[in-house]
Amino acid sequence: MFDTEQEKIRIKKLKLLKEKGVIPYPYKFKVTYTIQDIQTKAPELIAKKKSIQSAGRITAIRGHGKTIFVDLQDRYGKIQIYLQSKLLGDKYEIFKLLDIGDFIGVKGELFETHTKELTILVQDFTLLSKSLHPLPEKWHGLQDKEIRYRKRHLDLIMNPDVKNVFLTKVKLIKEIRNFLDNRGFIEVDTPILQPVYGGAFAEPFKSHYKALDRDFYLRISDELYLKKLIIGGLDKVYEFGKDFRNEGIDRLHNPEFTQLELYQAYADYEDIMQIVEQLFKNLLTKITCPTVKREGKNEITYQGIKIKFKIPWQRTTFFDALKKYTGKDLKNSDISEITRIAEENEILILKGYHRGKILNSLFETLVQPNLIEPTFIIDYPKDISPLAKEKRGDPSLVERFELFVAGIELGNAFSELNDPLEQLERFKSQQEFRNKGDLDAQIMDKDFIEALEFGMPPTGGLGLGIDRIVMLFTDSHSIRDVILFPQLRT
């Protein structure tokens, strides 16, 4: 546990401190000014020679014989403190048993050094926690991505920009809440452990509930429960939910991720598109990440690509988009033609792939990477959208859209299917796909059908990938950079 030379030395220092009567892990310390407070109120604090108390982690020590300069870091900032042996007497020697990484509380007065650096002249200090491991190197920080993800505490200590990313995530979620609350939506929560999973195409994580002696699944979406709330009359609901999908990990996928789902009664997918546009307009105005430069309120530069969010965003039908990038109108094509195009483009077709699924593969490979500016792809084939309502005037399609920005899928929405008899038929055809080998086909949920039978008003519904939106706002290349503890191999 304490194998290295430096760790052994720290353990020894801990023992020495105890022998000298220093409590290495005390209970509390009164902070009268955070480091950020000190910085904003500096002129006043200096002028009035106010006694201030602040606390933080030691990140650098520069000794000069009878004086020591120390950098102290707290949640929002870093400040220099100055210790003089003539002021501290015997305690000055105690400080020599402290290390980079230790937490201390200090009491003193603020002043400016000759080089105009804000500094606390320390009259007294208190050890608040002894750190038993050396921190990574001060200048290069912590680079090793594996350690950064596995030991996020070290990443946060050493790489201040990381903090900004997660503070931006918090602000963004808070702002979405505000936006929805102001429009009369109510926030709810629905089960994560579900006896039947549904609402998306994905394999679930499976668990076992001993008391009931039956298998449960971690939800892959909140959809069916939220629609029950619409049936129950809540009319406008949303949930920020952790969803779990038993699938691969890459720069856009983490097995557990945060999704916003919202449902609005008496609305259709057109209304939802407008909500999404307004929501982003609001976020673009209010959310800025300190480490990401933005030129204007209507644009974001993501990974070097400038993206404009001028409303209304582009709306293109699924088949028009395919036509643009394949040169062929595939709306009435048969499966052999689609298969041929897939093969021409070296798109893998696995067991259980039916027409819609191959079309979707074509779309993802040939169209999606080109969708840089915010784009609503609308009106999807029915067989890959079992929860969406038929397109008015075209029974082969459904009223559904997906939102793409920077080639990344950010959201999925429909005019929700509310005809219980048709929903039953859709589930049945999903069952057939499943029997033919499509393991992601959706599961019959009789409980949900029965709820629909009581009557669900026309409803528009939406799912938004929050982590991916945060990627956009923080210019993060990987979803791992916007999830504090991303999944890694154990």
Place this chain on the structure above:
RNA sequence: GCGCCGCUAGCUCAAUUAGGUAGAGCAACGGACUCUUAAUCCGUAGGUUCAGGGUUCAAUUCCCUGGCGGCGUACCA
């Protein structure tokens, strides 16, 4: 899953070309130093080179297997 790349001191990196006693900076330890800020100066210590196997007189270096990670790709509509 597949492909490529990587893994060396607590951290950041050298040394691998063509096999020949594994180095530096920071951090640490001892010493000097009352405005430094990547403090400076003098000195010291610190290594199962990811693991296991193989080739060789000799392996961080070459080969094989495994582990972990990164990037890409596939799967995940």
